[in-house]
Amino acid sequence: MLTELTYALEVLNQSREPVDGPAGAKEGPFVIDVITGASAGGMNAAMLARIAMYESQRRDRLHTAWVKQINIDALLEDDPRQQNALLSKTIVRRIAESHLLDAPPARLDPASFAPDELRVGLTLTNLNGLDYRLLTKSLTSPAPGFLTTRFSDQGRFLFKKGGFGEVPWSLLTDSAVATGNFPLAFLPEGLMRSASDYSTENPPAQVAPASPPGTPYFPHGLAFIDGGMFDNEPLGMAINFAAEADAGRPDPERLFLLVHPNVTLSDHRDATDDKVGYLSDELGLAAQAKRLLSMLMTENAASDWVRANKVNDRATWRDEFVGALGTIVKGTEVADPQALIDGLDGLADTIARKRAKTGPDAYRANAVRLIQREVQGIYEGLGAAGQPPSRRQRIFLLILFILDHVADLQGKAALWLEVIGHDPDLPLAGAQVSGFAGFFNEQWRGYDYRRGRADARAAFTGGAEPLRALLGDYPPEPAGRQPSQPGAGEPDEYETDRDLWRARLQSPNFPLVTFDDIDRARQKAFRDRIANRVKTVLGISGLTGVMFNLFVKPKIDKLLRGSRA
Numbered sequence: 112m113l114t115e116l117t118y119a120l121e122v123l124n125q126s127r128e129p130v131d132g133p134a135g136a137k138e139g140p141f142v143i144d145v146i147t148g149a150s151a152g153g154m155n156a157a158m159l160a161r162i163a164m165y166e167s168q169r170r171d172r173l174h175t176a177w178v179k180q181i182n183i184d185a186l187l188e189d190d191p192r193q194q195n196a197l198l199s200k201t202i203v204r205r206i207a208e209s210h211l212l213d214a215p216p217a218r219l220d221p222a223s224f225a226p227d228e229l230r231v232g233l234t235l236t237n238l239n240g241l242d243y244r245l246l247t248k249s250l251t252s253p254a255p256g257f258l259t260t261r262f263s264d265q266g267r268f269l270f271k272k273g274g275f276g277e278v279p280w281s282l283l284t285d286s287a288v289a290t291g292n293f294p295l296a297f298l299p300e301g302l303m304r305s306a307s308d309y310s311t312e313n314p315p316a317q318v319a320p321a322s323p324p325g326t327p328y329f330p331h332g333l334a335f336i337d338g339g340m341f342d343n344e345p346l347g348m349a350i351n352f353a354a355e356a357d358a359g360r361p362d363p364e365r366l367f368l369l370v371h372p373n374v375t376l377s378d379h380r381d382a383t384d385d386k387v388g389y390l391s392d393e394l395g396l397a398a399q400a401k402r403l404l405s406m407l408m409t410e411n412a413a414s415d416w417v418r419a420n421k422v423n424d425r426a427t428w429r430d431e432f433v434g435a436l437g438t439i440v441k442g443t444e445v446a447d448p449q450a451l452i453d454g455l456d457g458l459a460d461t462i463a464r465k466r467a468k469t470g471p472d473a474y475r476a477n478a479v480r481l482i483q484r485e486v487q488g489i490y491e492g493l494g495a496a497g498q499p500p501s502r503r504q505r506i507f508l509l510i511l512f513i514l515d516h517v518a519d520l521q522g523k524a525a526l527w528l529e530v531i532g533h534d535p536d537l538p539l540a541g542a543q544v545s546g547f548a549g550f551f552n553e554q555w556r557g558y559d560y561r562r563g564r565a566d567a568r569a570a571f572t573g574g575a576e577p578l579r580a581l582l583g584d585y586p587p588e589p590a591g592r593q594p595s596q597p598g599a600g601e602p603d604e605y606e607t608d609r610d611l612w613r614a615r616l617q618s619p620n621f622p623l624v625t626f627d628d629i630d631r632a633r634q635k636a637f638r639d640r641i642a643n644r645v646k647t648v649l650g651i652s653g654l655t656g657v658m659f660n661l662f663v664k665p666k667i668d669k670l671l672r673g674s675r676a
Contacts, residue, residue: 144226153233153290167222173596234338263341290338437489
């Protein structure tokens with residue numbers, strides 16, 4: 112999908128040079144200035160940032176990393192340093208370094224959609240956890256407030272056009288590996304964290320262990336796993352970045368594009384028997400662990416989306432109310448308007464001090480300035496041009512300031528949210544075998560890559576319904592320019608015809624594949640790795656280990672063959 116997006120923007124931007132529009136507005140080129148991601152999406156975010164800002168001709172990196180370089184054979188490499196994980200992440204680091212620590216290009220070549228500054232965010236899950244203090248007036252607390260430990264974390268990076276040497280590439284690489292550290296499959300990744308990595312308004316209250324009082328906790332090494340555990344689709348982070356880029360509130364012309372191939376799929380499970388429903392004997396310990404992980408990541412996949420849509424509803428209602436409020440203020444006479452202003456002013460000050468303990472006056476002034484800019488027409492109708500603000504104008508802005516904070520809408524507006532998924536009736540090959548099938552077969556990865564391009568192009572152009580186009584019409588990328596460089600007899604990057612692929616792969620049910628469709632050698636290697644890691648954890652060896660294999664390996668086979676996407 113990202114390959115298609117980068118191509119589409121380059122083509123469409125050729126006809127979107129800045130032109131005068133209504134009221135002197137500029138159309139201008141499409142720009143990507145915020146990218147956030149979790150897990151594999153975080154890895155993609157890091158690669159896309161480098162491509163967009165410094166080497167637009169290297170779109171092939173995305174295809175190379177995910178189709179050509181990653182494979183189950185490398186993930187099953189023996190590494191005595193990684194005996195406590197199911198898979199080796201040596202290949203993951205090798206891939207990350209080959210694309211992120213590669214030598215700088217001879218000439219910086221930003222894409223047409225590259226901004227002056229690109230904000231990139233990767234979600235992380237902090238195994239150590241960090242303490243935060245929540246204030247309370249409780250007299251029973253030994254210290255002001257109480258502590259809560261949070262495990263969700265993030266890495267934030269700022270890319271500047273022409274600033275290749277300013278990017279902390281090693282830290283970005285480590286963070287990309289960390290966000291993709293699937294739980295139990297890979298060993299945790301260590302990152303050195305500093306106080307500057309966290310909010311200054313509510314920083315961690317972590318105390319340096321066995322140190323004199325007042326000793327700062329940071330810098331400190333912490334352990335991280337897959338960022339998707341607590342924030343699998345970081346829309347909230349993208350919205351916050353957009354607000355920073357747009358001077359306080361995301362521009363209404365900004366498109367937030369969620370990329371999630373399986374977001375349209377249901378993860379519902381029916382009862383397995385009539386007596387105890389889903390809590391049947393069939394749901395053994397391993398199946399429960401697998402289900403719990405699926406529950407956690409599925410729930411988090413759309414949590415930001417749900418919250419954003421709720422904010423959209425409230426922001427829409429608020430915007431509809433603004434016009435009515437202007438009419439009310441304009442047509443209402445108050446016996447003592449100054450007293451009303453003083454009362455509203457006092458409440459606004461209380462809110463500002465609560466929201467911004469340092470600089471409440473600046474916080475309030477900025478918030479009011481943003482409100483005034485958005486309701487300028489109504490505001491001007493309540494006063495005289497060229498004159499100091501009237502009482503009605505002051506009352507109008509104060510009420511809106513208070514309303515925004517009561518409804519938790521300060522700095523928020525309705526957002527343009529769209530999603531790129533795929534047809535749930537046409538499965539992706541790599542989504543089978545608990546989402547690991549793609550690692551077993553390069554052809555399966557190649558098909559899913561093509562599905563991403565085809566699905567994205569349909570969304571961007573509108574397909575058969577051009578009025579639903581997200582970006583506009585443009586021609587497919589010529590085969591000779593496609594990153595995979597398909598040779599003679601190879602399907603080009605938009606070819607997803609099932610009959611063609613089924614004949615090509617001699618698989619009558621493709622793209623629906625199972626563990627049985629994996630070649631026998633890789634089946635055995637994967638099953639043996641799982642059994643060996645379980646024995647390592649339990650400390651089993653010798654004759655006991657042989658007996659364990661006889662009993663457990665058939666169970667593993669059953670679990671793998673019965674797995675679903």
